Amino acid sequence: MLPLFCARLNRRTIVHNNHVIVCRSQPGPVLLDEKGNWTRVQGGMMNSEGLADGDEVLSFIALDLDDQQHLASKYGDQIMRQLIKALGLHIQKLILSLITLSANCQLYYMHGGRFYLVLREFSLEKAREKAESLRRNIDGNISLELSERSNSLLIVPDITMHLGVTSYKHAKLKELLQRYGSVIDVCAKINQELDMVLKMGMDAGGNKVMSWDPKMKGFIRLDSIEQ
Numbered sequence: 001m002l003p004l005f006c007a008r009l010n011r012r013t014i015v016h017n018n019h020v021i022v023c024r025s026q027p028g029p030v031l032l033d034e035k036g037n038w039t040r041v042q043g044g045m046m047n048s049e050g051l052a053d054g055d056e057v058l059s060f061i062a063l064d065l066d067d068q069q070h071l072a073s074k075y076g077d078q079i080m081r082q083l084i085k086a087l088g089l090h091i092q093k094l095i096l097s098l099i100t101l102s103a104n105c106q107l108y109y110m111h112g113g114r115f116y117l118v119l120r121e122f123s124l125e126k127a128r129e130k131a132e133s134l135r136r137n138i139d140g141n142i143s144l145e146l147s148e149r150s151n152s153l154l155i156v157p158d159i160t161m162h163l164g165v166t167s168y169k170h171a172k173l174k175e176l177l178q179r180y181g182s183v184i185d186v187c188a189k190i191n192q193e194l195d196m197v198l199k200m201g202m203d204a205g206g207n208k209v210m211s212w213d214p215k216m217k218g219f220i221r222l223d224s225i226e227q
Contacts, residue, residue, distance in 0.1 A: 059122045061116070064202065084109070086143070
């Protein structure tokens with residue numbers, strides 16, 4: 001079963017804008033800081049502050065590594081683990097350099113080559129812009145240090161990711177809870193959307209940003225929206 005990642009919205013948090021939660025199956029998502037430290041998120045809590053008073057929108061950028069099967073076959077599991085961590089650190093550094101309000105962003109490692117970036121108070125348009133900036137800057141080589149003693153490096157070339165963007169206004173989150181009547185069902189809907197948009201990006205060949213488009217009422221390629 002796929003891991004479940006979502007904004008957990010019970011009636012109290014909806015009304016009072018208290019918490020943003022990650023919900024997923026064990027062992028849970030992992031928080032990656034700018035120093036490369038991994039911290040298991042206990043109890044599903046993603047952000048102790050969450051959707052604070054005055055926040056009106058919560059946006060998500062989902063990022064998934066392209067050509068994972070090919071890379072795993074070529075380099076093996078150990079190198080893949082190093083690659084995923086190096087990629088996460090690279091993304092974290094890009095967040096700090098590309099996103100002015102980086103304090104409102106939190107990066108989570110989910111599984112495989114997948115990461116989720118949660119952006120508080122970022123509109124859909126701003127999230128799209130940041131996703132495209134991340135895509136362009138991720139495209140390239142990743143250097144892995146194979147041995148500290150020998151200072152040997154492995155250059156993994158042509159690393160790309162496909163990204164998905166979605167956004168929920170506070171009123172929409174309330175509507176979803178009223179419609180589905182269950183926190184679990186709302187979580188499942190958000191998770192399904194993120195899975196779907198990433199699959200669309202993979203099926204389109206990777207190295208693309210797919211985004212929710214309110215006019216089309218569906219996910220389409222970002223370059224199609226801009227044309």
